[in-house]
Amino acid sequence: MTPTDTDLLIVGAGPAGMAAAVMARHCGLSVHVVDDQSEPGGQVWRAIETVAATQRAARLGAAYQVGADRAATFRSCGAIFEPQCQLWQIEPGFKAFTTRAGRAGKIGAKAIILATGAQERPAPFPGWTLPGVMTVGAAQILLKTADSVPEKPVWIAGCGPLTLLYATQLLAAGGRIAGLLDTTPRARLATALRHLPRALGRLGDLAKGLGWALALKRAGLPTVRHVCELQAEGRQRLERVCYRCDNGRSGEVAADVLLVHEGVVPNIHVPLTLGCNVSWHVDQQCFVPVLDVWGETSKQNVFVAGDGAGIGGAEVAEIRGRLAALRVASRLGMLSEDDAVAAARPEFVALARALALRPFLDALFAPRLQVFAPADETLACRCEEVTAGELRARAAEGRPGVNQLKAFTRAGMGPCQGRQCAYTMAHIIAAIQHRPVAEVGLFRMRPPLKPVTLGELASLDEQEPAR
Amino acid sequence: MFRKLHDPGPAALTIFVDGRPVTAEAGESVAAVLLRQPEGWCRTTPVSQSRRAPYCMMGVCFECLVEVDEQGSVQSCLTPVRDGMRIARQQGRRSLGA
Amino acid sequence: MRPDIVVIGGGTVGAAIAFGLARRRQKVQLLDGDDGDFRAAHANFGLVWLQGKGLDMPAYQALTRDSIASWRSFADELEAETRINLAYEQNGGLAFCLGAVEFEKRGLDLLRLHNQRGEGEPDWEMLNRHALERLLPKVTLGPDVTGASFGRRDGHANPLRLLAALHGAVARHGGAVRHRTRVQRIEAADGEFRLELPDEVLVAPRIVIAAGLGSGELARHVGLEVPVHPERGQVLVTERLTPFLPLPASGLRQTADGTVMIGATKEECGFDVSTTSDAAVRLSRKTVRTVPALEQARLVRQWAGLRVMTPDSYPIYARSERHPGAFVALCHSGVTLAAFHAETLAEAIIADALPVKLAPFHPRRFNVPKAA
Numbered sequence: 001m002t003p004t005d006t007d008l009l010i011v012g013a014g015p016a017g018m019a020a021a022v023m024a025r026h027c028g029l030s031v032h033v034v035d036d037q038s039e040p041g042g043q044v045w046r047a048i049e050t051v052a053a054t055q056r057a058a059r060l061g062a063a064y065q066v067g068a069d070r071a072a073t074f075r076s077c078g079a080i081f082e083p084q085c086q087l088w089q090i091e092p093g094f095k096a097f098t099t100r101a102g103r104a105g106k107i108g109a110k111a112i113i114l115a116t117g118a119q120e121r122p123a124p125f126p127g128w129t130l131p132g133v134m135t136v137g138a139a140q141i142l143l144k145t146a147d148s149v150p151e152k153p154v155w156i157a158g159c160g161p162l163t164l165l166y167a168t169q170l171l172a173a174g175g176r177i178a179g180l181l182d183t184t185p186r187a188r189l190a191t192a193l194r195h196l197p198r199a200l201g202r203l204g205d206l207a208k209g210l211g212w213a214l215a216l217k218r219a220g221l222p223t224v225r226h227v228c229e230l231q232a233e234g235r236q237r238l239e240r241v242c243y244r245c246d247n248g249r250s251g252e253v254a255a256d257v258l259l260v261h262e263g264v265v266p267n268i269h270v271p272l273t274l275g276c277n278v279s280w281h282v283d284q285q286c287f288v289p290v291l292d293v294w295g296e297t298s299k300q301n302v303f304v305a306g307d308g309a310g311i312g313g314a315e316v317a318e319i320r321g322r323l324a325a326l327r328v329a330s331r332l333g334m335l336s337e338d339d340a341v342a343a344a345r346p347e348f349v350a351l352a353r354a355l356a357l358r359p360f361l362d363a364l365f366a367p368r369l370q371v372f373a374p375a376d377e378t379l380a381c382r383c384e385e386v387t388a389g390e391l392r393a394r395a396a397e398g399r400p401g402v403n404q405l406k407a408f409t410r411a412g413m414g415p416c417q418g419r420q421c422a423y424t425m426a427h428i429i430a431a432i433q434h435r436p437v438a439e440v441g442l443f444r445m446r447p448p449l450k451p452v453t454l455g456e457l458a459s460l461d462e463q464e465p466a467r
Numbered sequence: 468m469f470r471k472l473h474d475p476g477p478a479a480l481t482i483f484v485d486g487r488p489v490t491a492e493a494g495e496s497v498a499a500v501l502l503r504q505p506e507g508w509c510r511t512t513p514v515s516q517s518r519r520a521p522y523c524m525m526g527v528c529f530e531c532l533v534e535v536d537e538q539g540s541v542q543s544c545l546t547p548v549r550d551g552m553r554i555a556r557q558q559g560r561r562s563l564g565a
Numbered sequence: 566m567r568p569d570i571v572v573i574g575g576g577t578v579g580a581a582i583a584f585g586l587a588r589r590r591q592k593v594q595l596l597d598g599d600d601g602d603f604r605a606a607h608a609n610f611g612l613v614w615l616q617g618k619g620l621d622m623p624a625y626q627a628l629t630r631d632s633i634a635s636w637r638s639f640a641d642e643l644e645a646e647t648r649i650n651l652a653y654e655q656n657g658g659l660a661f662c663l664g665a666v667e668f669e670k671r672g673l674d675l676l677r678l679h680n681q682r683g684e685g686e687p688d689w690e691m692l693n694r695h696a697l698e699r700l701l702p703k704v705t706l707g708p709d710v711t712g713a714s715f716g717r718r719d720g721h722a723n724p725l726r727l728l729a730a731l732h733g734a735v736a737r738h739g740g741a742v743r744h745r746t747r748v749q750r751i752e753a754a755d756g757e758f759r760l761e762l763p764d765e766v767l768v769a770p771r772i773v774i775a776a777g778l779g780s781g782e783l784a785r786h787v788g789l790e791v792p793v794h795p796e797r798g799q800v801l802v803t804e805r806l807t808p809f810l811p812l813p814a815s816g817l818r819q820t821a822d823g824t825v826m827i828g829a830t831k832e833e834c835g836f837d838v839s840t841t842s843d844a845a846v847r848l849s850r851k852t853v854r855t856v857p858a859l860e861q862a863r864l865v866r867q868w869a870g871l872r873v874m875t876p877d878s879y880p881i882y883a884r885s886e887r888h889p890g891a892f893v894a895l896c897h898s899g900v901t902l903a904a905f906h907a908e909t910l911a912e913a914i915i916a917d918a919l920p921v922k923l924a925p926f927h928p929r930r931f932n933v934p935k936a937a
Contacts, residue, residue, distance in 0.1 A: 036526055038547045043525060050494040056472070084545070089842045097842045102538070104846075119527045129530075131508040131520035132468060138524035141544075146492070146499035148469040173472060236518045237507055257468055267527075382522075383529060385514045398732065398742040401600020407607050408729045415529040415540075415804065415865050444601075446840050448864050451529075451540065451804065454827075455860025457849035460842070513805035513823060540804055540863045560823045562807040563858040 005108040006032040006080070008328050009096050011087055011270065012115035014042015015067075015314040016306025018074040019321035020113050027329035031079035032107055034098055036450070038083045040071045042117055042306075043137065044314050047145040056147055059172045061165075063314070064144070070318075089447035090274055094301070097460070099452045104460040111301040111328045115321060116267045118307035121286070121367060122420045123158070123262035124374040125230045129382050132238025136261035140166045149175035150257040155241055157181035157230055158261035160365045164212040166259070171219055179222035179253065181243050183262065185368050186226050192364035199360035206357065224251065228370050232258055262371050266308045269419065272445040274299055280438035284311070285367050286423070287442065293348070294327035295320050301331065311362075312355060319351045372427035380428070381421040383414020391425060395432040402429055402443045412443050415451050468520070469502045480550035497543035497554055498524060498531045506556075509533050509543065513560040533557055568594040568741070570914070571760060571769040573748050573783060576606035577724065577899030578906060579775035580731035584643075585911025587738035594767065595735050596760075598747045598779065603795070603838065605777050606899065608870020609724035610800060610828050611820070612813060613901050614658060616689050616716030620674060623681045624925040625879050629898070632905035633718050639904035640722065646737055649730040651722045652821035658719025659697075659814040661710055661855050668711040675714055688717040703809040707854045713814070721813040723820065724900050731903075748776075751786035753888040758787070771890040773914060777873045778836075780895050788887030791928050793895060795836055795871035798829035799844040801852075803862040810856075817852060825862060827852050840867045872897040875931075882910065882926040884919050892919075893928075 008024050010017045013035040024031045033040075041048040045067025051057050052068035075081070082100060089097040096107045120135045127133065136158060142148040143166075153176040156167055167177060199206060216223075229244040232255075241258050244250040265286040268278055276297035278287040288310050295303045303324040306317035323344055330340035374380060376389030386409050394400070394408050402425055406412040411425055418425075422442045430437040475492035482491050484504060491500045498521040501509045508518035510532055521531035524544045534555040535541040543554070572583040575597030583595040615633050619626030633655075640653040662668035672691045679687050692700065693712045700715070732742050750761040751772070760767040774783045777793075784791045805823035819825050830844045845867055853860045873895050875881055880896035892914055896902055913919050 036545050038545075047494065084547075089840075089845070091842060095842070106842075119525065120523065129517065129519060129522075131518050134520075134522050134524070138522060141524040142469055142499055142502065146469075146495040147472045148499055148503065149472060151468060151470045237520075385512065385517070397736065398597075398744045400744045403600050403604075403607070404744060407725050410725075413802075413866060415532075415863070416527065417866075419527045446867060447842070448845070448867060450526075451863035451865050453538075453860060454801075454803070454849040454853055454862050454864060457845050457864065458853045458860060460846045539861060560805045560807045561862075563809065563861055 004032065004080070006030045007109070007332055008032070008111050008113065008325070009034070009094065009107055009109035010079075010113045010115055011096075012042065012117060012306065013037075013040035013074070013081065013083070014115060014117050014306060014317065015044060015070065016117075016308075016317035016321035017042070017113070017115035018070050019318035020115060020305055020325040021079040022073055022077045023322040023325035024329060025077040025079055027325065028334045029325075029329055029332060032082070032109065033079050034082045034085040034087055034107075036084065036086050040074055040081065040083070041067050043141070045070065046141055051144060056173070060144060060169060066314075086450040086452065087270070088449050088452045090270070099456045102453075102456060104452065104456045106460065110332055111303070113295075113303045113305055113321070113324045113328065114270050114308055115304075115306045115317075116270055116308050118264040118266050118311055119419065120261060121263045121265045121371065122423060123260055123371045124378045124380055124388070124424055125232065126375050126378050127232030127234070127238070128260070129379050130232050130234055130238045131236070132234070132256060133232050133258045133260065136163050136166050136259045139259050140169065143169060143173060149173055152176070152256040153178035154257045154259060155179055155181065155253060155255045156259045156261075157183060157227065157241070157243070159184040159368075160261050160263045161209060161361065162264070163261045164209065164216065168212045168215050171215070177219075177221050178255065179224065180216070181227045181230065181241070182223055182225045183227045183368060184225070184365070185228075186246060188364055188366070192360050195360035195363055199357045202357040228368070230260070263365055263367055264307065264311055265423075266310060268308070269417070269445055270449060271297060271302075271304060271308075272442070273447055273449060274302060276302060281310075283362050283366055285372070285437070293323075294344075295324040296327060301328070303328065312358060316351065316354045319347050319354060323347050323351075372424065373431060374424065380424045381411035381414065383416050383420075384410040386411040388424070388428060391428045392432055395429045399433050402426055402440055405429060406443045418443060418445060468507045469499070471503065480548060482548050482550070482552040482554060484554045485556055491548040493548070495548055496524075497533065497535065497546045497548055497552070500548060501531075501533070501543060501554070508556070510557040511559055516559050568592045568767070568769045570771045570773060571596060571758070571767060572773045572775060573760070574598070574774065574776035574779070575732065575742065575744070576604060576775065576777055577609065577728055577731070577903060578777070578894055578896060579773070580728060580735065581899070581903040581906035582773055582775055582894060582911055582914065583735045583740055584731045584738070585907035586914065587735050587740040589911060589915055591915060593735060593740035594769070595732070595740060595742045596746045596748060596762070597742070597744045598776070599745055603778055603836065603871045605870050605873055605897065606728050607725070608798065608800065608868055609900055610826060611721050611724040611818065611900060612658065612815065613653065613655065613720045613722055614716070614815070614898075615718045615901075616658060616660065616675065616714060617678070617815070619681070620678055621681070622877070622879050622925065624922065626678060626682055627922070628880075628905060629901060631909065632902045635908060636720075636904040639907055643730045643734055647730045647733040649726050649733065651726050651730060653720060653722040655718065655720030657812055658716050658721070659713040659812055661713045661814055661817070663709045663711065663854060665711050671714050690715050701811065704856055705858060707857050709854050719813065721818055722900065727900060727903065748783060751783055753787050753891065756890065758888070758891065771892075771914070771917075773892045773894060775894045777895060778871060780893060784893050787885045787891035789883055789885050789891070789893055789928065791881050791883070791893055791895065792876055792931055793881075794874050796874040796897075797832040797834050797837065797869055798872055799832075799840055799848070799867060799869045800826060800828040801845060801848050801864050802826050802866045803859070804865050806862060817855060824865075825859065836871065838869045838871060840869045877930075880926050881928050882919060882923045883928055884917075889917065
C-alpha cells in the first residue's frame with residue numbers, strides 16, 4: 001500500500017475526533033481519520049449507526065441518540081475514514097503506521113490530533129480475571145452493540161456516574177440487577193459538596209444524575225454501601241463475590257456476572273510513546289498530557305482532544321476537538337490567527353461552562369486508595385500473571401524503579417502493554433518505597449501500540465526508502 | 468453469561484465456534500457472540516492455561532483473543548461477525564503452522 | 566560499614582563482577598544508576614555464544630571460549646543460590662545463511678577463525694539445507710535459506726533472569742545492591758576513592774567501573790581513557806508460541822516462555838533509543854524469509870538498546886596505573902562473558918593484577934593519550 005498524505009491525521013472517531021474532523025474540513029484541511037472499531041462513535045456513541053435505526057435506540061437515552069446526527073455529519077464532511085484500522089506507530093515527520101485487513105499502511109501527516117478517549121481505571125482484586133468478571137463499560141457496550149444483558153441477575157460493584165447510568169439502562173431494557181456494591185467511601189458526598197455552587201451551573205446534568213440515583217432507589221435494589229474490599233471466587237469461572245465494608249461488615253453472594261467500575265482515566269498510551277510530557281493529577285490519581293489551551297502537547301503539531309485530554313464527557317470532547325482543529329488550521333495557514341481566535345472564543349466559553357460540573361464529580365468519585373493496593377494474591381498483571389505480592393517483594397529489594405521492576409518480573413510485558421497494570425505497579429512501588437506515585441511514574445511505553453503480525457509488518461511497501 | 472434481548476430475524480447470520488454453528492447478528496462483535504455461549508470463556512492463557520473471557524470490550528485488555536479464520540490472537544471485541552466466519556478458542560500458547 | 570570494593574554499574578557486567586567478588590568474601594557495594602538510564606542489560610538478546618567471535622583478535626576468541634567452558638557451572642551455582650531458573654541451554658546454535666554467497670562467506674569466516682585459534686578440533690560445521698531441515702523438524706524453512714553454520718558450544722539463557730539472579734546473589738553473599746544511586750564524581754587520593762553519590766560520599770579502597778556508556782567520564786577521574794560509543798540494536802519479541810525452534814540462532818531464538826526474539830539492528834545514531842518502524846519492517850522481512858510461518862505471529866514488544874561499543878568492538882579491561890585499585894570493565898557481550906567476569910576477572914581484581922592474557926584488552930591499543 002503506498003503511503004497517503006494528509007494535512008491532518010485524527011486518531012479516533014469518537015465525539016472529539018468527529019468534531020475535529022468536521023471543523024478541520026470546514027477550514028479546508030485534508031483530513032484522514034482512523035479508528036479500530038468498524039463504525040464511528042467512540043465508546044459513548046458506540047455502534048450508533050447500526051443502533052439508531054432500531055427500536056432499542058430509545059431506551060439508551062437521548063445523549064446516545066445525539067451521536068447519530070454527529071456520525072452523519074462526520075460521514076459527509078469529506079474526511080477519509082478508515083475503520084477497523086489499528087495504529088501501531090507514529091514517527092516524527094509525521095508518519096503514522098497502521099494495519100487493516102492484514103496489511104500495513106503508512107499515512108503522512110503535518111499534524112495529528114489524538115482522540116483516543118479514556119479507559120476504565122484498572123481496579124484489580126483477587127479473582128478479577130475469572131470469566132464472568134467484567135467492567136461496567138463492557139456490559140454497556142454489549143447492551144449497545146449486541147442488545148445483550150446478563151442472563152442472570154447481575155451484581156454491580158463500584159462508584160461513578162457510569163455505574164448509575166448503566167444500571168438505569170439495564171433496568172429499562174428489562175435486565176435484572178441482583179444488587180449494588182457501592183464502593184463510594186463514607187463522607188465523600190460531604191467533601192464533594194464544596195464544589196456544588198460551581199456545579200449548579202450544570203443543573204440539568206445534576207438533575208439527570210440524581211434522577212438515575214433515585215430511579216435505582218425506587219427499584220428497591222439491595223445496596224451495600226461503603227464496600228472497601230472485593231473478592232471474586234469460583235473454579236474457572238465466577239461463582240461467588242465476597243465483600244467487606246469499611247465498618248467491618250462482610251458478606252458473600254452467589255454471582256454469575258460481576259460488573260466493576262472505579263472511574264475512567266485518559267488513554268495516555270499514544271502520547272507517552274510519542275514522548276509528550278504528562279502531569280500527575282492527584283485528585284484523579286492519573287497522568288494527563290500537558291496541553292496548552294488549544295490542546296497541543298509538548299510535541300509541536302501533536303494535539304490531544306476528548307477524554308484523552310482529561311475526563312470531561314462528550315460535550316467537552318467535541319469542544320476540544322473543534323479547538324484543536326482550529327489551531328491546526330491556523331498553524332497550517334488555512335486560517336489567520338485572528339480568525340482562529342475569534343472562532344475559538346465562544347468555544348472557550350462553552351468549555352468552561354461544560355467543565356463546571358467536573359470538580360464536583362471528580363471529588364465525589366475520586367478513586368479510593370484501596371483500588372491501588374490490591375491484596376498480595378491479586379494478579380496485578382493479567383497478561384503475564386504476576387501477583388501484587390511478587391511485585392511488592394521485588395520492589396522492596398534494593399528499591400528498583402518501575403522499568404527495573406518490569407524487567408525483573410515481566411509485569412507489563414504482555415500484549416496490553418501496561419494498560420491494565422502500569423498504574424498498579426507504580427502505586428505498589430510508591431507504597432513500598434515511600435515515594436510519591438508521580439515520581440515513580442510509569443514504565444517506558446513503546447511501539448507497537450497494538451500487536452501487529454510480522455507478516456503485516458513485512459508487507460509494508462517494499463518501495464519505502466530506508467530510514 | 469449474556470443473552471440477547473431480541474431475535475435477529477432477517478439480520479441473523481451463522482458463524483462457527485470451535486466447529487459448532489452459532490447464530491449471530493450483523494453488526495455485533497465476535498466477543499458478544501462468545502459471551503452468549505454456555506462456556507462463557509474464550510481462551511486459556513499461555514502462562515498458566517487459566518480460562519479467560521472478554522473483560523473490557525473495547526480493546527484495552529487483550530483477554531478476548533481468539534483465532535478468526537485461521538488468524539490467531541485476534542481481539543474478538545473489535546471484530547464484527549461475518550457470515551461463515553470460523554472462530555476457534557485459543558488454548559494456551561498458539562501453534563503456528565511452522 | 567566501609568566496603569572493600571565498590572562496583573559502579575549494576576548491569577550484566579557489573580553485577581557479574583560484584584557476584585564474583587561477594588562470593589569470595591569481599592564486602593561489595595553494587596551501585597546502579599537511575600531507572601531511566603541507558604541500560605544495555607535490559608536489551609540483551611540472550612545468546613551465550615562462541616561461533617563467529619574474535620575474527621582477527623584471537624585473544625577474544627580465547628576469552629569467549631573460556632567463559633563458555635564455565636558457563637554451565639556458573640549458571641548452576643547461581644540457580645542453586647537464588648532459585649531463579651536461568652533457562653540456560655547449551656545444545657548448539659545456528660547462524661542462518663540466505664543464499665549461496667552468504668553460506669560460502671560464513672564457512673570461510675569460521676575456517677579463518679579456526680585457523681587463528683591454531684589448535685583443537687573444530688567445534689562448528691556448515692549444514693546444508695537438507696541437514697538443517699533434519700535438525701529442525703517442526704520448522705518449514707523459507708526457500709532462500711541455503712543452510713546454516715552450527716556451533717556446537719553455543720547456547721542461550723534468559724538475560725533478565727540472569728541479571729535478577731546476579732543482583733540477588735550479591736545480596737545473599739552480604740553485598741549491598743543500591744539502585745538509583747548514580748556516581749557523580751570520583752576523587753582518587755591517598756590510596757582510596759571518594760565517590761560522590763546523590764546523598765553521601767562513599768569511600769572505598771578499590772573500585773570497578775562497569776558503567777557501560779557512562780564509563781568514559783568516570784574512568785577519566787582515575788586516569789584511564791576508555792573510548793566507548795553507542796551502537797543501537799533493536800529487537801522484536803512475539804507473543805508466546807508452542808515450541809518449534811529447538812536451537813537458538815543469531816538473530817532468531819525461541820525462549821523458554823515460548824516467545825520468539827528477533828534481532829538485531831546495528832545503527833549509529835548516537836544516544837537515540839527510539840524504536841523505528843523501519844527496523845520493525847526490516848527485521849520482520851528477514852524473519853519471514855527464514856521461517857515463513859512466523860508471518861502469523863504477533864509482535865508484542867519492540868525495544869532498542871545501546872550496545873557498549875569500543876572502536877574495535879572488543880572489550881576493555883584495565884587497571885589504572887595512576888590510581889592503583891581502580892579497574893574498568895566493559896563489553897557488549899555481557900551475557901556470554903558473565904562466567905568469566907564472575908570468576909577469572911573477579912579473582913584478578915581481588916589480586917589487584919590483571920593476567921597477561923587480558924593485556925590485549927587494555928585501551929592503550931587504541932593509542933589514545935592518557936588523561937593528564
